Amino acid sequence: MITQKTKYALKAMIALAEEAAGAGEALTIEQISQRSGAPKRFLEHILLDLKRTGYLGSRRGRSGGYMLIKEPRQVSIGELLREVDGPIAPLPCLSRRAYQPCDDCEDEESCRIRRLFG
Structure with missing residues (x-):
């Protein structure tokens, strides 16, 4: 919101x-x-x-x-x-301006949560 x-x-x-x-x-x-x-x-x-x-x-x-x-x-x-x-991205690894890798993610390419929100 x-x-x-x-x-x-x-x-x-x-x-x-x-x-x-x-x-x-x-x-x-x-x-x-x-x-x-x-x-x-x-x-x-x-x-x-x-x-x-x-x-x-x-x-x-x-x-x-x-x-x-x-x-x-x-x-x-x-x-x-x-x-x-x-930032308005639901995950830090999807942010355009404030990108950060997620702490619990080993591989962004295979991350199902990232793919779901991306």
């Missing part, structure tokens, strides 16, 4: 994608919170993380706020999940 943090991140990204498809203006945290239903106190941290990872840009001043810097169709849900929550 996804975490509440990921739900809020997805809701914020949807609000920003809808704005990008419309007027394309930057949205303040307050506006994103109102449109997405995500609490402002959580959004502050989430939006900074999404900015750091290259999904969002920000602008200061009167018309400031956050905006998507990628086209909405270029945003991979899987990559977004990984950025917010970390």
Whole structure:
């Protein structure tokens, strides 16, 4: 299951994608919170993380706020999940970003559990 943090991140990204498809203006945290239903106190941290990872840009001043810097169709849900929550693979030996061999596995090629989830 996804975490509440990921739900809020997805809701914020949807609000920003809808704005990008419309007027394309930057949205303040307050506006994103109102449109997405995500609490402002959580959004502050989430939006900074999404900015750091290259999904969002920000602008200061009167018309400031956050905006998507990628086209909405270029945003991979899987990559977004990984950025917010970390690896999503059910086994460490299947992880794309945090690969580790399983402690109890002698041979990945013949591992039935790995094959089942792979």
